Amino acid sequence: MTDAPDHRPTMAGITIVDRMAQAMPVLLVPILLVLGFLAIGNPSSWLTLTVSGLAMGMMIFIMASGLTLVFGLMDVINFGHGAFISVGAFVGISVVLGLSQWAQAPSLVLNLCVVLLAVLAAMVVTGLLGWAFERVIVKPVYGAHLKQILVTVGGLIVIEQLIHVIWGPDEIFFARPETLKGAVTFWGAALEKYRLLAVAIGLVLFIAMRMVFRRTKIGLIVRAGVENGEMVEALGYRLRLVFVGVFIAGSALAGLGGVMWGLYQEVITAGMGEEMMILVFIVVIIGGLGSVEGAFIGALMVGLLQNYIAFLEPKLALISNIGLMTAILMWRPQGMKPVVKAK
């Protein structure tokens, strides 16, 4: 009679070192906050920079979350994602300009209504655009990375040109809704109202996404699919459909990020999405391809570091993110929250 080879399965248990290593990425943001505080020295400057960094980080996260899932689920590299950011911004800002009476009224309710409508319009349009993009451009090149890069860059260029056709060749300057202008003073620090709003939206969205991923079946399917899509199918779920849904949601989020970024900069250009893609890719890579939580942590770090460095050593600001990416990848070549891949 043959017995199985005698290796003894151990009881599950993870050591303290493992636990620390797991918690480390989450601790990086507080560590960065403290280091920033020590380096800047002045509490009110630090607070201003921190809010600004968090706001920027949240917006980058919103843009990056869809991209990381699209990659995680189907191994699709989508450079066209940047186009959704730009289109979202143009659609959203068109709404803001169209409702300029509401936007200029000194009423917080009306102003927030404008922002809400702008966001909804942007997300609907970019969601639909994402759906078409997936069907027409991405679907024929599943499984072929080089073709994906070429064809999605092509899609990006075409959509950017379409923006020029529809909205004209020039950048559009505009003012934020009335009550979102200016700053509140807190603890001696000037905190821009809009940045506080951006932080709030980003946080709410992140928490909502976490709930979806932890509590709903579709969330479980997405998490499981990132790790082992084949097994998800063998259980009876059509991964393609899930992927299309995620692609649409990710595109809509890119659109949301675009409106928020546009409102932040008070100017929009057709190339703004493409410019943001550099930061978005950095965040997706250091977070770990396919990891939403990793992207969140990565985005906050990028936002904070960029603001701190710009204050402390402006000359270094340009390379701070590349430096961060290099450091993280030397520490964890798969990113901070590497996704276990079945194959």
Added chain:
Amino acid sequence: MSDPILRLEGVHTDIAQYHILQGVDLEVPRGAVTMLLGRNGVGKTTTLRTAIGHWGTRAGRILFDGEDVTATKTADRARMGIGYVPEDMGIFSDLTVEENMTLAAVSGPLVPARRDWIFGAFPPLRTFWKSPAGTLSGGQKQMLSIARAMAEERRLYLIDEPTKGLAPAIVSTMAGALRELKTQGASILLVEQNFAVAKALGDHAAVMDDGRIVWTGPMSELATDAGLQERLMGLSMEAT
């Protein structure tokens, strides 16, 4: 065997440029355990993967419960009532044991009675219900993989080497659970290298070599004929 639950007719499967299955003819009768045996690399896993739809076929037909599913997508085959336990277990390590089981119950929430039955068969799953599946030991992961297939009643179970690399005590836990499935009248296609387990569980046997089925018959006949084993699989019970 007039009405098998699964029938492969002259199935050819390519993996990349390799011609792996070269005309597999296989019948899996209802309410019995069919062992799929053979040396390493002869195509047992490929046969199971072809049956669930992970590999497409180049030629031949796959009939599940009389229905031609050759062109049916994996997810739809699974929903028709196939429980699949892959060779690599296919555990979602980032998800908890509970979440793995939630996903496995495709047609609705996991029925509590079913869950308790699974806990009875695999007690560690109760202990680690809320733990990430990635922290389980190899044996516990294998239990989870089988438990997922058992999360709902299936018309057919495809199980690939459930005792691979496990300690003897765990091997008998696995065998016990499979025997219980069997007594409930399940139809099972089981790949198993542990001949003692194969002999104890199998009703029928099909032996593969080089991408084809080269022998089929009652498991008892194979189990008692050392010469046949030697010829088909290069091993005999006595020798191992």
